[in-house]
Amino acid sequence: MSTTAPALGTFSFRPFDPSPTSGGETPTPTSDGATPTPASGGGTPTPTSGGETPIPTCGGETPSDAELLHRWVTDPKAAFWMMQDARLQDVEREYMRIAAHEHHDAFIGLHDGEPAFLMERYDPRHVELVGLYDPEPGDVGMHFLVAPTDTPVHGFTRGVITAVMRELFADPATRRVVVEPDVRNKAVHALNAAVGFVPEREIRKPEKTALLSFCTREQFEAAVGDVEVPR
Numbered sequence: 001m002s003t004t005a006p007a008l009g010t011f012s013f014r015p016f017d018p019s020p021t022s023g024g025e026t027p028t029p030t031s032d033g034a035t036p037t038p039a040s041g042g043g044t045p046t047p048t049s050g051g052e053t054p055i056p057t058c059g060g061e062t063p064s065d066a067e068l069l070h071r072w073v074t075d076p077k078a079a080f081w082m083m084q085d086a087r088l089q090d091v092e093r094e095y096m097r098i099a100a101h102e103h104h105d106a107f108i109g110l111h112d113g114e115p116a117f118l119m120e121r122y123d124p125r126h127v128e129l130v131g132l133y134d135p136e137p138g139d140v141g142m143h144f145l146v147a148p149t150d151t152p153v154h155g156f157t158r159g160v161i162t163a164v165m166r167e168l169f170a171d172p173a174t175r176r177v178v179v180e181p182d183v184r185n186k187a188v189h190a191l192n193a194a195v196g197f198v199p200e201r202e203i204r205k206p207e208k209t210a211l212l213s214f215c216t217r218e219q220f221e222a223a224v225g226d227v228e229v230p231r
Contacts, residue, residue, distance in 0.1 A: 008156060009112040011163035013119065016106035017065045018095035065108055066092045068115055068147075075148040080185045082207060103127050109144070109160065117160050118145040121168065124178050132203050133212060138175025140168055161191050165220050175217060180210035189213075196223035 063071075070091045073083035083091070098104045103126035109117035120143040122128055125135045144164050146157050168174050181188045183202055189211065196219035200212045215223075 008153070008159040011159065012110045012113075013107045013167055014110065016069075016095055016099070016108050016118070018092050018099050018106075020064055020066065020092065065115075066095060068108075069095065069118060072118065072145060072147050077148045078145060080182050080188070081145055101127070109163065111156075111160075116147050117164075119143070119164050119167070128205075129178065129180060129203075129212075132180075132205070133178075133200075135178075136176060138173060139178050140171075140174045140176070141178045141180075142168060143179075158191060158194055161195055162224055165195050165215070165224075169217050169220060177215045177220075179213050179215075180205065181213070182208045183211050194223065196220040 066088060070086065070088045072078060073081045073086060073091065076084075078084070083094075086094075095106055098106050098120070103123035105121045107119045107121070108115050109119050111117075122141040122143075124130075124133075124139050124141040128141055129135070142164065144161060146160050165177060168177055177197075179192060179197060180203065181192070189199070192213055192215070195215065197213040197215040198219065200214060203210050203212045
């Protein structure tokens with residue numbers, strides 16, 4: 001599925017391929033005509049460049065998805081993703097684990113066909129939040145990470161999180177999106193609020209203190225206002 005936002009271009013999604021030979025495949029969007037689906041715990045949505053974000057490009061040889069993501073997560077702006085010291089092999093191992101997991105998925109987000117962000121989707125009954133809150137039917141957990149850039153585009157990060165939310169709500173089974181960003185990640189709290197998230201409480205996770213927040217389909221529709229979300 002793909003979507004176009006005025007002045008920001010088209011966002012789409014394809015499954016993350018953690019294998020060393022993944023680069024250069026023809027992207028297959030998995031989003032829907034509704035508009036622009038895991039950033040939040042284990043790392044959490046973190047804008048790269050002071051809240052306004054990027055349109056990255058890669059010249060020369062096409063990197064594998066793992067090589068691309070390794071560059072993103074080790075950038076200083078991705079500190080809240082908590083993989084600053086990761087080796088390429090660490091990224092490959094972690095995302096092979098996610099690819100094999102029944103309740104966790106990762107996607108490369110594309111901007112006008114070029115890799116620009118990561119999205120993770122997970123079932124909070126089985127991943128990240130087990131025992132930390134009472135899940136409801138239709139709850140879906142989400143993380144996103146925007147690629148670092150030296151040429152930030154105003155409003156791009158907000159465009160990404162809007163695309164991610166639309167992708168998640170394109171599944172009629174999704175009733176509420178759950179995030180657990182680091183309590184210190186003020187930039188992401190603001191982005192989350194802009195698309196309808198409401199904080200509930202702080203929770204203690206092994207790796208951080210997180211701000212548990214929720215966004216229903218209705219709250220998202222009210223926040224973005226301009227696009228009907230599939231039901």
